[in-house]
Amino acid sequence: MATLTYWVCDIKDDHSTYNIRTKTKKEAVMKRAEFGEDSYREPRKVVIEYSDAFDLATWCLGEGRGGE
Numbered sequence: 896m897a898t899l900t901y902w903v904c905d906i907k908d909d910h911s912t913y914n915i916r917t918k919t920k921k922e923a924v925m926k927r928a929e930f931g932e933d934s935y936r937e938p939r940k941v942v943i944e945y946s947d948a949f950d951l952a953t954w955c956l957g958e959g960r961g962g963e
Contacts, residue, residue, distance in 0.1 A: 899943045899951065904935040 902923040904915040923938035
């Protein structure tokens with residue numbers, strides 16, 4: 896099983912489409928400061944386990960998964 900790890904700063908007052916997503920926590924903190932700390936929550940770590948590229952694509956495209 897492979898894993899994909901990334902960081903998310905959830906937007907407070909809009910759709911999860913506008914969340915900040917980055918490869919590192921440091922980058923998430925920098926982007927949050929750039930876009931306005933009052934508009935985004937603290938960075939949180941997301942880890943996805945998948946078996947192959949199709950499994951990962953299915954996970955990403957599933958209903959409600961884009962906000963993870």
